[in-house]
Amino acid sequence: MPSPFVTRVKLALAFKGLSFEDVEEDLRSKSELLLVSNPVHKKVPVLIHNGKPICESLVILEYIDEAFSGTGPSLLPADPHHRAVARFWAAYIHEQVVAQFVQSIRGKTEEDKAEGIKQTFAAMETLEGALRDCSKGEGLFFGGGSVGLVDVLLGSLLSWLKAAEVISGTKYFDPVKTPLLAAWMERFSELAKAALPEVERVLEFSNMLAMAAAAAAAAASEN
Amino acid sequence: MPSPFVTRVKLALAFKGLSFEDVEEDLRSKSELLLVSNPVHKKVPVLIHNGKPICESLVILEYIDEAFSGTGPSLLPADPHHRAVARFWAAYIHEQVVAQFVQSIRGKTEEDKAEGIKQTFAAMETLEGALRDCSKGEGLFFGGGSVGLVDVLLGSLLSWLKAAEVISGTKYFDPVKTPLLAAWMERFSELAKAALPEVERVLEFSNMLAMAAAAAAAAASEN
Structure with a gap:
């Protein structure tokens, strides 16, 4: 999914030179892993590191900078x-x-x-x-x-x-x-x-969302 | 003003044992100092340290923890x-x-x-x-x-x-x-x-806000 929130994390990992496994999530049918990893918001992105989930993109970015402070450039300056x-x-x-x-x-x-x-x-x-x-x-x-x-x-x-x-x-x-x-x-x-x-890909995704919204509106107007 | 956002900063400074000058701001007539210090949001709280303004309560809390890391307890754990x-x-x-x-x-x-x-x-x-x-x-x-x-x-x-x-x-x-x-x-x-x-004090402040809103609504309905 081309979510900007997910992209934030991918960008940070890329700039730090860190490799990761990218697990796609179907947000219409959320996985057990997502629900267990982020029970409060049930949203992507989630970063799982050492078996522990980190949720919320800004929190993940700070975590990447701190947990991998010895790897690659820092996202935040020192001062x-x-x-x-x-x-x-x-x-x-x-x-x-x-x-x-x-x-x-x-x-x-x-x-x-x-x-x-x-x-x-x-x-x-x-x-x-x-x-x-x-x-x-x-x-x-x-x-x-x-x-x-x-x-x-x-x-x-x-x-x-x-x-x-x-x-x-x-x-x-x-x-x-x-x-x-x-x-x-x-x-x-x-x-x-x-x-x-x-x-x-973003355009396709937007089209899909627009069509889904139109279908939902049509279905609602039929009742 | 009993703003919870201002209170956040006062609490953090108190727990760190840091002294500060509390400058009250009249939000109906914002001071030149506030407008110059926080030109983007024009909001309190602003922390001025070494002559430089820090804006946004969460940003200020992280700043207090980092700039005064040697003073008092830390707001964030080490891990x-x-x-x-x-x-x-x-x-x-x-x-x-x-x-x-x-x-x-x-x-x-x-x-x-x-x-x-x-x-x-x-x-x-x-x-x-x-x-x-x-x-x-x-x-x-x-x-x-x-x-x-x-x-x-x-x-x-x-x-x-x-x-x-x-x-x-x-x-x-x-x-x-x-x-x-x-x-x-x-x-x-x-x-x-x-x-x-x-x-x-919060109750007084809420009453004042409610009265101001009622007065504004009354004035609007007169036109």
Whole structure:
């Protein structure tokens, strides 16, 4: 499933150079393993390490950074203030940008969707400023010279952003207004190609969801 | 202001034995300092340390634990798996329990509010199980033998929970079903007395909000 939350974990494992077994989950018929591993939320992703499950994508990312601190680059910098800045932008994307983006796709009315696109657009300008500050000097990634937590969070949305632009026929950002971010998108997409879901796969998945919703609506209207 | 998000930070600073200057903020007329320190969200709490602002309560808690790792007890345990478990329950309270609790107070209809109370009630039973697991052996706090991140998160809601019970005339948890949690509430309230807002102050604040909402509704209906 091309879930951005799952993609976050795959990106982090890839950047750390850690190998893993990818167990696909059918969310229409959840496995016993998922229900036992994440009894509270019953959601993917779950990382099972040393036989113990870790749930919730942001918690998993921190866990990967701490449990494998000796392997590969770190997702978070060493300095407490820099760590706080990275966690601030990670929370911004997790709590705000994702919701605005979902509204742009699944808003109940066309007005709702337009508002979601507008807000995502504004968020991209805010993130342009963050990228300018975070990448001072080296200027390549939110993590500075290498990929960090914020790159993973925003990067996990890239395939969805591109798919949403295809579906809506609207741009979600303006390269002229956010040149650093536009260059970052190119750079990150290239670097993380293997761990990012293909845009076509996201489009197929979106079509499937839309058809399922239409079928459910049709079934409901028949009763 | 008796904000639970501000209380989180005050609790953490108190448990670490750190002194701080408490600058009250009038949210109807935000200070230049707040707007400059937290330009993205313009919200409290903000912790200013070494002249640099840290925003977002969960980010601040992690920062306090990391920047003052040599001072007082740690909010998070040392083992990566135990840290992940604590962060899981912290996120559960931050993202889910707070929303359910807010719904129980501010739900648009009486049905909405009743649903919020029901969900908060169920969450308390889930947290009873978490407390049983987290406090194995020592059995006093979510942090084990001493207060940790989860205690701070849930503890910051205690005065509001008591105030909500007064306002709604309904119990938000049943000590018979959640005996460990009930004992924890007593224990935590006693330990953290100085850092928790008084229930009367929360009630006054809620009355003020309700009156402001009623006045706004009356003004709107006059146009």
